[in-house]
Amino acid sequence: MNFVASIGLEVHVQLKTRSKMFCGCAVEFGAGPNEHTCPVCLGLPGALPVMNHEALRLTLLTGLMLDCEIAPLSKFDRKNYFYPDMPKNYQISQYDLPLCANGRVPLHERAYPSDARGKIDKSVPLARIHLEEDVAKSFHFETTTGIDFNRAGTPLMEIVTQPEIHSPDEAFAFLASLKQILIQGGVSDADMEKGQLRCDCNVSVRPKSRAELGAKIEIKNMNSISGVRRALAFELDRQVHLLERGEKLEQETRGWSDERGETFLMRTKESAHDYRYFPDPDLVPVKTDSLVAEVRSRVPELPAAKRARFVEQYQITDYDAAVLANDVDLARYFESAAQGATKPKQIANWILNDLQSALSAANKTINDCAIPPEALRELVGLIDSGRISGKQAKDVFADMFASGKSAGEVVRTKGIEQLSDTAALEKMCDEVITANPKPAADFKAGNAASLNFLTGQVMKLSKGKANPQLVGEILQRKLK
Amino acid sequence: MSPAELPGLTITGLRECLRTRDVSPREVIEALRTRIEDVDPTIGAYLSIDFDAALKEAEKVDVDLPLGGVPIAIKDLINVRGQLCTCGSKILANYRAPYDATVVQKLRSAGAIPLGKTNMDEFAMGSSTENSAFKLTRNPWDISRVPGGSSGGSAAAVAADLAFGSLGTDTGGSVREPAAMCGVVGLKPTYGRVSRFGVTAFASSLDQVGPFAKTVRDCALLASAIAGVDPQDSTTLPADVPDYSRNLDVDLTRVRIGVPKEYLIGEALDEHVRTAINAAVEKLQSLGVEIVMLSLPHTEYAIATYYIIATAEASANLARFDGVRYGQRAENAHDIFEHYTRTRGEGLGAEVKRRVILGTYVLSSGYYDAYYARAQKVRELIRGDFANAFEKVDAIVSPTTPDIAFKFGERSADPLKMYLADIFTNAANLTGICGISVPCGFAQVEDRQLPIGLQLLGKALDEQRILQIAHAYEQATDWHKIAAPLSARR
Ligand SMILES: [Zn+2]
Numbered sequence: 001m002n003f004v005a006s007i008g009l010e011v012h013v014q015l016k017t018r019s020k021m022f023c024g025c026a027v028e029f030g031a032g033p034n035e036h037t038c039p040v041c042l043g044l045p046g047a048l049p050v051m052n053h054e055a056l057r058l059t060l061l062t063g064l065m066l067d068c069e070i071a072p073l074s075k076f077d078r079k080n081y082f083y084p085d086m087p088k089n090y091q092i093s094q095y096d097l098p099l100c101a102n103g104r105v106p107l108h109e110r111a112y113p114s115d116a117r118g119k120i121d122k123s124v125p126l127a128r129i130h131l132e133e134d135v136a137k138s139f140h141f142e143t144t145t146g147i148d149f150n151r152a153g154t155p156l157m158e159i160v161t162q163p164e165i166h167s168p169d170e171a172f173a174f175l176a177s178l179k180q181i182l183i184q185g186g187v188s189d190a191d192m193e194k195g196q197l198r199c200d201c202n203v204s205v206r207p208k209s210r211a212e213l214g215a216k217i218e219i220k221n222m223n224s225i226s227g228v229r230r231a232l233a234f235e236l237d238r239q240v241h242l243l244e245r246g247e248k249l250e251q252e253t254r255g256w257s258d259e260r261g262e263t264f265l266m267r268t269k270e271s272a273h274d275y276r277y278f279p280d281p282d283l284v285p286v287k288t289d290s291l292v293a294e295v296r297s298r299v300p301e302l303p304a305a306k307r308a309r310f311v312e313q314y315q316i317t318d319y320d321a322a323v324l325a326n327d328v329d330l331a332r333y334f335e336s337a338a339q340g341a342t343k344p345k346q347i348a349n350w351i352l353n354d355l356q357s358a359l360s361a362a363n364k365t366i367n368d369c370a371i372p373p374e375a376l377r378e379l380v381g382l383i384d385s386g387r388i389s390g391k392q393a394k395d396v397f398a399d400m401f402a403s404g405k406s407a408g409e410v411v412r413t414k415g416i417e418q419l420s421d422t423a424a425l426e427k428m429c430d431e432v433i434t435a436n437p438k439p440a441a442d443f444k445a446g447n448a449a450s451l452n453f454l455t456g457q458v459m460k461l462s463k464g465k466a467n468p469q470l471v472g473e474i475l476q477r478k479l480k
Numbered sequence: 481m482s483p484a485e486l487p488g489l490t491i492t493g494l495r496e497c498l499r500t501r502d503v504s505p506r507e508v509i510e511a512l513r514t515r516i517e518d519v520d521p522t523i524g525a526y527l528s529i530d531f532d533a534a535l536k537e538a539e540k541v542d543v544d545l546p547l548g549g550v551p552i553a554i555k556d557l558i559n560v561r562g563q564l565c566t567c568g569s570k571i572l573a574n575y576r577a578p579y580d581a582t583v584v585q586k587l588r589s590a591g592a593i594p595l596g597k598t599n600m601d602e603f604a605m606g607s608s609t610e611n612s613a614f615k616l617t618r619n620p621w622d623i624s625r626v627p628g629g630s631s632g633g634s635a636a637a638v639a640a641d642l643a644f645g646s647l648g649t650d651t652g653g654s655v656r657e658p659a660a661m662c663g664v665v666g667l668k669p670t671y672g673r674v675s676r677f678g679v680t681a682f683a684s685s686l687d688q689v690g691p692f693a694k695t696v697r698d699c700a701l702l703a704s705a706i707a708g709v710d711p712q713d714s715t716t717l718p719a720d721v722p723d724y725s726r727n728l729d730v731d732l733t734r735v736r737i738g739v740p741k742e743y744l745i746g747e748a749l750d751e752h753v754r755t756a757i758n759a760a761v762e763k764l765q766s767l768g769v770e771i772v773m774l775s776l777p778h779t780e781y782a783i784a785t786y787y788i789i790a791t792a793e794a795s796a797n798l799a800r801f802d803g804v805r806y807g808q809r810a811e812n813a814h815d816i817f818e819h820y821t822r823t824r825g826e827g828l829g830a831e832v833k834r835r836v837i838l839g840t841y842v843l844s845s846g847y848y849d850a851y852y853a854r855a856q857k858v859r860e861l862i863r864g865d866f867a868n869a870f871e872k873v874d875a876i877v878s879p880t881t882p883d884i885a886f887k888f889g890e891r892s893a894d895p896l897k898m899y900l901a902d903i904f905t906n907a908a909n910l911t912g913i914c915g916i917s918v919p920c921g922f923a924q925v926e927d928r929q930l931p932i933g934l935q936l937l938g939k940a941l942d943e944q945r946i947l948q949i950a951h952a953y954e955q956a957t958d959w960h961k962i963a964a965p966l967s968a969r970r
Contacts, residue, residue, distance in 0.1 A: 044578065045572070045801075051714065084816060090799055278793075281683075
């Protein structure tokens, strides 16, 4: 392609606080319309905002996790515009002094979509992170509009990237990585489908030969990370086609239709809105130093650090470590299963192969997996000690996954314990050697492959229960 | 004490009668009711009064509390649960407050009974109460004249013995100015001394609730009751609240009071006022006060600075009155834009619109730096003036208003002239310091006596000091003993 895409994202994140940003109303979804409201979040005459310090802490925590510069003061401004979902007709937001500036979100291979792996490590630079209050939600009926103010005044964190994302895959990886970090820090549940994470994209395309950015086109209304990727892919394609045909792009705002798989024009070149920002006189600026000190201990181990530790501590491959570390829940599961295990590498293999595919086949997540981590550790232990074979283990695993029983229980009830009684095995080996003189002689003469045949015969005789490793050892001894 | 004489009492006097069980809280309300029904049709101090609610409270009130059983009138932008709260505006004509403002809660816990919502300039914007959407309030000294504003109803109610005391709000002088024009005492506390929670905002960085009373002692009682930090208003100050009334009688020798030269040379100053203030300064000197001439060099910028900051904040504060969630709403609007423009066009009065437009203008991009940002810088300079002054003196004395009460309609056509009524008062709001107006004489005009107010300004949180000086001055003069023609004391 002879064109370069510059994509900037504005991500709105609902913070996980118990109460709203400026009043004591609960932040809880699914309540009846306007159940969580009070004079403050309804903008009644005389009501005043009081800062929820936990919202400040969560934003500062995000800033620390993303390597941002932290503002020494928290200062809030009024952003003035009329809209029915805005109780005061101004939004308390941050204008010239966001809580966090700069910083970055590291991406790595596993954050990319599954059909677009193998990219090099990169990080997306951020412009700023600020805190503001969310607005209410409008519901349009046939002849009227209803407004539910439950969401009004809930804390909303806005993360703005630099326009330095260059492909839809990168945008996907950025959102996936950010989401993981937000979840890990306990900042937000960051579920895009639930509106806990909302994203607007600014896209512009320029010919490689030119330095200045092309017209900025904003896309709204995506409600999943893959939706963002698809919308961007569509949009880049559209813009490049227009440019190739020699047409000029104008600044505009477009919506995304997930069903039709295309963007559509919402409005052209908005007359720039004058928000008349000014410092909110109701909120006294607060120094952030003590709040920052409070949240420092809450900064969790982030995926990159966790991945390195997994390689070091559990001797697993970098690739496996990346997959595990990238998913908070998977990482937690792995660490509990690997606790005290002699072969953590095998545990990682079981999680990444059998468990992952069983979960996806059953449309489940690791959090509702029937096999507790200790049970998986037990299963791997049984294989390791030779009590069951690798092949038997697959059956045992399937049973455990379906029933939730422990590995030992499944082995006992199914009677599939491996035959490791040496006397019985010796007897069977003798029988097989006598019955197959030719392969036995071949092995003695140096044909190693004959041993497999003989082992197979013993397994057959034991109806599959013999410990193949032991059988091999006995046969070798007897045929020396 | 006969029921007809009861309303003429001070709060201090009434408390004695209540504590000795001479009268019951119920009798007090009934006596006030009779007087209000009799006289308020002439004065127009009240917009609404819920006597039944007050009588119910009178039944269970503890008369041994500091204000036990004392009814207090409330400016109609302060929320009193269950009562109308119109802010003097058509747009809130039928709005009932669903909660109590912190000051109302504090009054209740001191035993006071909120009684009646007083008239005011719409959203506190004005200096004459003529901007009320509902009615005129008349000055009890001359009913052809304004009571001052914006808390004109609260001031007139006290002057006419239609209330023992009342609450107003002071954003640029809205307590002190009507107090001066009605011949009562009015205090503007330090910014942050009194909670603004539940007080409909005009200009958030300037608004402060203040009491009106017949005497400085009464005013001190009310101030102690309403002051204090409030977790619901983050701009309140955490300082302890003394009982101001216990520590009023002090010797004024060694007290230094400044006279700003900029406040005395303005040609706008009425001759009666100038004479009265000069006499008051001499009186203070005779009480042992040392008078110091000083300069507040940025005084001439105060009015402009004030009107930029106040209107900017107001333009945002008043945006919520859109008829979407509450309040009057234009019917049959075709779209949301028409809904907004018609609701606000029909619901808001001319002065409010003028200030909202001014405030919108000074905040708009391209003008912000020239107006709002510059005004904030000048505000700092004015703060500096006062900080310097208070290094040399304990208080600053000046007229409260440049003029006496004017006649209805006299200034309505000239908003600039109206704005000048704030010339001595609004610096206290810009700088956050405290101020009080106390009666200091009369102008004899057209065979009427029209009150003149003396303003004392104190540094932040120094309410006790200005109350002491005002009290000493009041005790040394007879002005507070002269009652308005329409009071119960004549
Ligand atoms: Zn609320």
